[in-house]
Amino acid sequence: MFDGFTDERVDVGEAVLRVRHGGDGPPVVLLHGHPRTGATWHRVAPLLVAAGFTVVCPDLRGYGASTAPPPRPDHGQASKRAMAGDVARVMEHLGHDTYAVAGHDRGSYVALRLALDRPDRVRALAVLDSVPISEHLARADARFARAYWHWFFFAQPDRPERAILADPLAWYSGLDPARLGAENHAEVAAAVQRPSVVRAMLEDYRAGLEVDRADEEADRAAGRRVACPTLALWSVHDDLEELHGDIPAIWRPWTTVLEWGRIDSGHHMAEDAPEQLAARLEDSWRSR
Template sequence: MAPSHFLDGFDLCDKVVNGVSIRFALAGEGPAILLLHGHPQTHIVWRKIATDLVQAGYTVVAADLRGYGDSDKVESHAPHHPYSKREMAKDQVRLMRALGHPRFTVVGHDRGGRVAHRMALDHPEAVDRLVVLDIAPTLTMYDRTDQDFATRYFWWFFLIQPEELPERMIGSDPEYFLRRHIGGQVKTPGAVSDDVMAEYLRCYRDPNTIHAICEDYRAAATIDLEHDRAD
């Protein structure tokens, strides 16, 4: 363990679950809350509220999803099963069990919200309470896609293009893509400080991370829809 530079009072830990190593920050005592980030962030996206949750009397686990941050980047190609939200949710459920929390609250933002949504469907015995931020169900989003959505959320359709087109294009200048992407999402000046941006960029410069992110989105447009329709 090592102290987190971004989440005050938290320790950084790694644990192998479901065949992958998951990086997470841990602090607190009491009922457990699992925090799951979105794209293109990592667990440090929760830095402004995580300590407040600890002070409110919770055990807080802020994890990097597989493929993101310092969690393992799993080899994946079509049909993208390793980055299905089913597998990503399984990682986190097994992590929480390994930490002694068979039932917990999960809060997911963006991609983490999609993982949390699938987690509630696949593991209702584990999810005590569910909070999803900034998502509607993936199947609903694709079924209702129109020109306005496709224009504003272009990366939904760019990142799912066949391997290695988006990987090579992003990899040619990952800093430009990352800054433009975050700048388009965050409308509050100064919300993402220079040190946080540098940390996101450290992770985003890894070609394995770029590929994993594309596989996450490819899975969302293929196998995840199959799982959602089956439900």
């Protein structure tokens, strides 16, 4: 994976992040979701490098080989604001003043927070398989509870850790090496068997229902929008559109310039449809 990329550890203050980066051209940063690592982009990143971009793929704090501070009562150490600050410091460390950012799943909430908090840095945003956390929760009906039950289970104290760590590979039984690729699978499988990673991933969800939701609601109350162009993409074979209907209508109040589209894939589009995803990102970012 990531042939020709540099693989380094970057100290961002509260955490040390594993960061892969390579290429030469306009910088873009790709942020993974749960329970993945930066390796989820191993098929997309080389395509973007070939298209002329510099590509940065960190493991978010607490995920993969990145560290995280101990949990706090308010879960603020796992907030999307804290994670977005990490990404901004990584990009500063690498010498990138402005950049595009794409986030998938949990990484999309970090990407959104980065774009809202650092409009001077983010020149383009792509949010993949998501709507804002507060928008999900505002629409939480019985169908949503059945589909996203894990959000509410993961928010409980202690029980999720015990359930997952009893047999992590059974819990994450959907990790298929044929679909992920052997090296990506090995990296994720190793990560989810580490108690510190499991705890950090759960803290991500706990922060989502509390501090992250509050931060988003404060943004809406203040009338803040993403200042840069935003691309919203979602997977045809996932349930986002089935649950929430008109996805662009949800994103429009959050954005100033919005484009959108569907990817013919399951939820993990970077692994299922890398060529299609890379082409959509390249097309959107080429003029940014």
